[in-house]
Amino acid sequence: MAEENLQVKNWHDKYYKILLIIPAILIIFSFVYMINFYNQHGDFIKKDISLTGGTSVTLYDKLDADKLKQELQNKLEEVNIREVYDLISKEQKALIIETKSGADETKKVLEDYLKYELTDENSSFEFTGSSLSQGFYKQLLIAILVAFVAMGIVIFLIFRTFVPSIAVIASAFADILMTLVVVNILGIEISTAGLVAFLMLIGYSVDTDILLTSRVLKREGESLNKKIFDSFKTGMTMTLTALFSVLVALFIVKSFSSVLTQIFTILSIGLVFDIFNTWVTNVSIIKWYIKSKHG
Amino acid sequence: MAKLTFKIWILIIVLILSLISIFGLPPSFLEKGILITGVEQNSSAFESGLRQGQIITAIDGKSVETIDDFSKIILEKYPSDREIKTIIQTKDSEIILFSKQAPEITISGIPKTNLKAGLDISGGARALVQAQDKKLSTEEVNDLVAITNNRFNVYGISDIKVSPVSDLAGNHFMLIEVAGATPKDLKQLIEQQGKFEAKIGNETVFIGGERDISSVCRNDATCATITACSDANGGSICNFQFSIYLSEIAAEKHAEVTKKLGINESVPEYLSKPLDLYVDDKLVDTLLISKDLQGRVTTQISISGSGSGETQEEAYSITEENMNKLQTILITGSLPYKLEIVKLDTISPILGEQFIKIILLAGLGALLAVAIVIFVRYRKFKESMALLLTSFSEIIIILGVASMIDWNLDLLSIAGILAVVGTGIDQQIIILDESKQRVSLSVKEKLKRAFTIILSAYFTALVSLLPLLWVGAGLLKGFAITTIIGITIGILITRPAFTDIIKNIEE
Numbered sequence: 064m065a066e067e068n069l070q071v072k073n074w075h076d077k078y079y080k081i082l083l084i085i086p087a088i089l090i091i092f093s094f095v096y097m098i099n100f101y102n103q104h105g106d107f108i109k110k111d112i113s114l115t116g117g118t119s120v121t122l123y124d125k126l127d128a129d130k131l132k133q134e135l136q137n138k139l140e141e142v143n144i145r146e147v148y149d150l151i152s153k154e155q156k157a158l159i160i161e162t163k164s165g166a167d168e169t170k171k172v173l174e175d176y177l178k179y180e181l182t183d184e185n186s187s188f189e190f191t192g193s194s195l196s197q198g199f200y201k202q203l204l205i206a207i208l209v210a211f212v213a214m215g216i217v218i219f220l221i222f223r224t225f226v227p228s229i230a231v232i233a234s235a236f237a238d239i240l241m242t243l244v245v246v247n248i249l250g251i252e253i254s255t256a257g258l259v260a261f262l263m264l265i266g267y268s269v270d271t272d273i274l275l276t277s278r279v280l281k282r283e284g285e286s287l288n289k290k291i292f293d294s295f296k297t298g299m300t301m302t303l304t305a306l307f308s309v310l311v312a313l314f315i316v317k318s319f320s321s322v323l324t325q326i327f328t329i330l331s332i333g334l335v336f337d338i339f340n341t342w343v344t345n346v347s348i349i350k351w352y353i354k355s356k357h358g
Numbered sequence: 359m360a361k362l363t364f365k366i367w368i369l370i371i372v373l374i375l376s377l378i379s380i381f382g383l384p385p386s387f388l389e390k391g392i393l394i395t396g397v398e399q400n401s402s403a404f405e406s407g408l409r410q411g412q413i414i415t416a417i418d419g420k421s422v423e424t425i426d427d428f429s430k431i432i433l434e435k436y437p438s439d440r441e442i443k444t445i446i447q448t449k450d451s452e453i454i455l456f457s458k459q460a461p462e463i464t465i466s467g468i469p470k471t472n473l474k475a476g477l478d479i480s481g482g483a484r485a486l487v488q489a490q491d492k493k494l495s496t497e498e499v500n501d502l503v504a505i506t507n508n509r510f511n512v513y514g515i516s517d518i519k520v521s522p523v524s525d526l527a528g529n530h531f532m533l534i535e536v537a538g539a540t541p542k543d544l545k546q547l548i549e550q551q552g553k554f555e556a557k558i559g560n561e562t563v564f565i566g567g568e569r570d571i572s573s574v575c576r577n578d579a580t581c582a583t584i585t586a587c588s589d590a591n592g593g594s595i596c597n598f599q600f601s602i603y604l605s606e607i608a609a610e611k612h613a614e615v616t617k618k619l620g621i622n623e624s625v626p627e628y629l630s631k632p633l634d635l636y637v638d639d640k641l642v643d644t645l646l647i648s649k650d651l652q653g654r655v656t657t658q659i660s661i662s663g664s665g666s667g668e669t670q671e672e673a674y675s676i677t678e679e680n681m682n683k684l685q686t687i688l689i690t691g692s693l694p695y696k697l698e699i700v701k702l703d704t705i706s707p708i709l710g711e712q713f714i715k716i717i718l719l720a721g722l723g724a725l726l727a728v729a730i731v732i733f734v735r736y737r738k739f740k741e742s743m744a745l746l747l748t749s750f751s752e753i754i755i756i757l758g759v760a761s762m763i764d765w766n767l768d769l770l771s772i773a774g775i776l777a778v779v780g781t782g783i784d785q786q787i788i789i790l791d792e793s794k795q796r797v798s799l800s801v802k803e804k805l806k807r808a809f810t811i812i813l814s815a816y817f818t819a820l821v822s823l824l825p826l827l828w829v830g831a832g833l834l835k836g837f838a839i840t841t842i843i844g845i846t847i848g849i850l851i852t853r854p855a856f857t858d859i860i861k862n863i864e865e
Contacts, residue, residue, distance in 0.1 A: 121706070123706065123708065123709070166702060183481065183483075183540040183704055183705075183706045183707065184706060184708055185706070186706060187481075187703075187704060187705045187706040188702070188703065188704045189702075189703040189704075189705075190699075190701065190702045190703070191700070191701045192698075192699075192700035192701060194700070195486065195488075195700040195701055198525070198527060198529065199829075201527075202525060202526045202527060202828075202829040203829055205526065205825070205829075206526075206825035206826055206828075206829045207825075209825040210821065210822035210823070210824075210825050210826075211822070213821035213822060213824070213825075214818045214821060214822050216821075217814070217817045217818045217821055218814075218818065221814045221817075255833075255834070256769070256770060256773070259770060259773070259826070259834060259837055260773075262822060262823075262826065263773075263777050265818075265822045266777070266781065266815075266818060266819035266822050266823070267777070267780070267781065269815070269818050270781060270784055270815050273811055273814045273815050273818070274788060274811055274815075277807075277810060277811045277814065278811075281807070281810070282807070293791070293795070296791065297787060297788060297791040300731065300732075300735045300787050300791075301783075301784040301787050301788070303731050304727070304728045304731045304732065304780070304783050304784070304787070305780045305781075305783070305784060307727040307728070307730070307731055308723075308724035308725070308727045308728050308776070308779075308780060308783075309724070309776075309780070310727070311720070311723040311724050311726070311727040312720040312721070312723060312724045312776060314723075315716060315719050315720040315723050316716060316717070316720050319713070319716050320713070320716075320769060322478070322769045322770070322773075323717075323720075323769055323772070323773060326770075326773045327773075
């Protein structure tokens, strides 16, 4: 065991700077992808109707989504329909119909097609006006930005040294950026809750970085590699518990709540990148910093 | 034997208080009876002393344990053609009701806990309202909230929460929340400006609101009734009539305007011009004015209107509704501007219970996943159990605080709790690992170091949550507050206790 560790450490001592190429490439790719994405869509994300405005109807009925979509397509704006299944019985429970049209119009069109009245016993309606949702979107972006900056300031106040603080902030930034790219590649339409998940990611992703940096900077009398390896053991336990619990929760709520599904999906992706960015990006930077400081 | 330190005692005490806060003392799941969730204002039930929040335990000496018990007894007695006596035994008092109709109350079973699920889980309606083409000031929103509250009360919708909210961009909104089933005409009720005008020719004689109208007869068959129904054009029409009392100012204005009128040529008992009633600039009825009233200061005026439907039954209920609406705006007056609903969510309550089960299952699953990772990593029963039990008590304390401050747990709050427990477990892992370091430091020193890391993590999480308090018209406040409460409980109560527990185990 000890020998094996030694080998790993020797290997890491040799290649830690080169390892930084991987996050560098990924970050450059992410930037290029995002610039491209922005040029194509005019925004950083694909927004769902809670951010663009429109109506989402949950209809507790068993109907064929494709057929219904064909029926509604010409009568409502940008219709999107999903089927919802029970986790255990796999039986269809509901349909979620999303459209940019208003609530009254959507209700009328649906009622005309279904030939029954929609009440709160057979359906749920969520309508958001477009100016309100655009306001939400802007404010949430500001909130995420403010949160990120505030987090950065706290990090600087804690460590009071430039490079280690920047390393933590850069890793958190890389986490969010890479998660965003994956979310966009998967074509997920982000809701208000999804943006909140990104905000949660800020808090989650700096935890392990703080652990690593404080141990490396503040603990005395141990070799650098030992400090890093100990932090790695602790940090991996932290991230893996978080990741497993989020994945289990995701599996259970999936199809039942789109709000929670989206939050948990974004968190899982973010946590995977957190492992990478803490133990590759952040470790390499801080190792480089300590080694160059001590000659 | 492990010693119970001060910090561990605090955890235990807070935990017990939280359990009391969640389940009540004595625990509400042991209580028998049904809960009154709403009482119609000015109804005979209200006048006899029935109030929201009371728990009915027996009626006429027969014990009531379920909603079925209640319905059975009430359906046997009512409706009745004469006033009958009903003795309603509540938990603290005995109420005697004389009525022809069933008590005008809404009921539900006694909730097993004091926890309240948010609208997006248990169902209900939520509306965010702004003025059309106008930015509201704080005062205007407060006025709007007061008028709307009054309107709902008068209209007979209880169990509704109206509050002013604002957002980062300085917009003010009125937030309306109704738990459970959504009232059928909620949207209309919110949106209608409710401008009532009574005009003779072009001159306004009086308007809705207490300046011109001193009282409106309602819920009293002697002065507010549905007069007649008749079949017409394949449908049915009913008429209603109720009296109102004008204020001195309005009555004088009425006298002054009628003085100038002539006699109606075709029907000489009436004056030449009628009294036209407008609601939101739409003519709803035209009343002929008897010539005896010309120039006289009369305070009592009879208002009428109608409603139609396909069947007589439908027409009757629509007429009743129309009458209620008209009475409501006559009492509450109009809003000074048109309103626009910028967000309206009506969530069906039918899946509520199943939803809560799924969420509990997800929570349990997540905890189990954590347990597996922890046991695999540490392979020590005591430490792992200490970690899991501390996290579990953290959830209970968060829920305890939530029920104490009457917080509605919506989906985002639930995600927040999960995030809190997740970071909480992370921090306990740090404590556990620091305590195991082979460095020649005392356990106390090691744990102190762990705490520095944890405090840093706490502050970064806290500052990143704060902006959410002002974003999105308060709709994300639930998440922010739950998470802030959660991480603060962690840093103040559970983490210190966990450190002492580990100290106990290690030493």
